[in-house]
Amino acid sequence: MIASIVVVLVYAFVAALLLQGIRRIVVAHSQFRKGPSIFQAFYDFFKLMGKESLTPNVTSPLLFNLAPILSVASMLFAALVIPLAASASAVGAGDLILVIYLLAIPPIALILGGSASGSPYGAIGAAREVALLIAYEAPFIVAMVTVALAAGSFQLSTISSTAWITVLPLAAVAAIWTLPAAAAVQPFDIAEAETEIVSGPYVEYSGPNLALLQLGQWLKTFLYASLIVVVFFGTAIYHFGTGINLIIEFAIIALLVSAFIAFWQATTGRTRVTRVLRYYWTIPTLLAVTDLILYVADVRYMHFLFGWAGL
Amino acid sequence: MASGFIKDLIRSFTVGIVGKTATVRSASEVEVPAAYRGTPIIDPEKCILCGRCGKVCPAGAIALRTSASEKSVRIFVGHCVFCSECAMICPVSAITMSKVWDTVVTDRLSRDTMSEREIKRRPRPKEKQASSSVARESREPTPQAEDSAQIPPTDNKSGPTNE
Amino acid sequence: MKRPLEDVVPVTESSHKGLNSYYRVAVDDLDAALSFLKQEGARLGTITGKDARDHLEVLYHFALSAQLHTIIVDLSYDDPNVPTITNHFVAALLYERELIGLLGINVIGIPDSRPLELPPKYSDPTPPLRRV
């Protein structure tokens, strides 16, 4: 039990940072650049861990220093709950509602840290993070509820037994659509828009605090993508031994994140905070809701179209 | 373009793992165009010490040093703006604009000029690590005013272009 | 220019060369000259302050299609006052603040008299552009 927990934690840490390396190289190439080495996230993280961490005196120090710890702890816990490479998660029980809440904690930690940092940039960054969180959580939760309804239970192990993308493709599209916002990538990095508010909530953090806060964000991107892969691709990819499953799943996530997000990051400029709400609450939410209604009304259009009944 | 793109992408991934740097052309392989104005080099044999270059230099970088044994004109590379006014005004064309763009000097007020000390080019990229530390120490002796400076021949053999 | 400036405002000395023409005007006729130029549709180019060793000079440059008209006003060292022209030309604010800061000419009636481009704790009495 302990061994598998340690293995999963280490795997989540390494995979999250590798994912950042891959994403940065793919984006760099779409801009005719070579991009940093694949281990750039590791270099950044360990360099920052060695630096000194300052706390501005105008804030409430407890809240300011608690935020990074909060976001990393919640992410590590989520890593244990999501069945990363085997049908069951490291700690056996894995509940979808718990994971969704855990995934929402890093933005909340960012909001706490930003507003507690006392700088006007932090305050505006925190306000924007709230808007972003509300915006992309709505379609994501509706999509996940639809899948839970179809699977009949919130247990991740039962949900991941069937590949729900073949039954509820619209919900899958809605969930994948929210991925760039969850990863706080270019079109949606309004919270830390470096040209406008000088990296928003991160502005007052330094040293290990900053490293942990970024780690929380990177882990969240990785786990968000893996949750989508686990829920919508399910066990279709778990026929081989644990090791090979690991590689396949990471390959899918890497492809999903680097190709899809890098495309967004390379081809769009940053949106404004007012548009984000309107943007995510129209098409993506519509997709998820129609899928929900169709499923509730017993219209199995995928079965009707392709004769699939869920792998 | 697409195939080149994918090959390049794979190479960038492996570069990170293998640890080689991604630079394609090292600094010393850069060719500078013909009209490039690098460091001005004074040829002491031709120089008649008229001092006109010192007067015309906009940055006041040329100094006429009259010491006990011999008078010499020296260009203080730290201030030179490479405008080639001195090269144009010199009646005996003793000053030529070389192609040396690598004019780093170790301390800001060093009276040293490129024409004085032996110009050591950065070694070829092949044996890069080994000798560059050696070159660095020997390149920067703080010359006493009177030591006999070995001036390289005017057509600056070690300029990157005429290699 | 439809009507030459001379018959609108008493001009002590005027010279013309190529596209430029210069008019030396007394300080209190300045306002009349400017309102005339405003009617002609001239656009304010810039305002130059000059320390001409024995007195101060302020030159107002105006662009009227291809022509450039300059109105020169002489000020003595002891009363360097000049009326503001921001009522006619709003853009003159920055140039007049520059006059205040760099030549110590105080502009009467300027809405924002902070010196431009000077560090806040600039304490030296003689302004930088004055010939000491």
Added chain:
Amino acid sequence: MAEVNDRGFAKLKVPIGPSHPALEEPARFLFDVEGEKVVDVDYEIGYNHRSIERLCQERPFSKIVYLVERICGICSHAHPLNHVERVEDIADIEVPERAKYIRTIYAELERIHSHMLWVGIAGEEIGYHTLFMYTWREREKVMDLFEMLSGNRVMHGCNKIGGVKWNISDEQTRSALGVLGYLDTTADKITKAVLKDSSIAERGKGVGCLSKEDAIRLGAVGPNARASGVPEDTRVMCKYAAYGDFDLEPQIAKDGDVVAQALVRLAELKQSIQLTKELFVNLPEGPLQVEYDEIPPGRSVGRVEAPRGELIHYTETNGTRFFERIKIRSPTLANIPSYVPKFIGCQVADIPIIAASIDPCFSCTDRVTVIKDGRRKIVSAQELKTGRI
């Protein structure tokens, strides 16, 4: 932490600058912000201050051209061109035809690389890094062309009282025409990218609007004014250097927002590329310089169309080795008042793109005199040089 206005938004004072990722050069803006909306703006300039006008009075004649050239890195040809033309106007020196053409070539090439630089920076401000990377990659072609022609990417040193220093050989003309042909296609690609892109339209449409009346009232110049419909272009009006032989018409747009600014600059980019081609093709033969003996006392005011707008130089000589007075009014100083109507009412997210919309060049603006940290001392040119204030 902050008191709240009537509609419940927090009142904040957001300082931007002097060193800030959005500003390419030091300037300071203090915004009164309610929630995300900007209510008031105050600006301070003078952080990039090197007392150039004072130096112009203390340095002999021949060195002023090089000093004036180093006012601004991007428009390092517009300043010496204007200065040299003013001195030639005072001394009635007639510059040979070939020198005029070469000066115009450098001016137009500088406009090309300055506008491409701006398009990249504008993309960077709204977070569209790919546009930045792409335009600056293509801009390198122009910089290499400059290095081939004059030996240096930016400070070309080609202007001289009485003519031009660097000649242009036929072989250089051929390769230049090749580069310009390539740039033509790039300019089309960039224009298409900027117009078709939804994120640029979304961030640029209706942002930082400057009405035509405001532009005229506040004395805006150059592309900033032309984007609001003011049809003024110094090249067309004053016909300096070799612009007399070509009939240009100013590129104008209507609604004065950021997208209009981009439209005007991209249209000018195309126009400059076309004009440079014509300049290279019918480059007349003839001498490069003309000798002059003495510069008589006199004064001259003149305008040149720098990439950012109308640049005014006032030069006065008193017959001695030194200039009596040199006044340089850079286009950015004329464009700064037009910031106020643009900023009031915009959102915090729009601040960087509006700040970049007038293509500010504060090193041009701050060339007047101040001495460091409040103590004024007589600073000789020599001391200035070693002191490097």
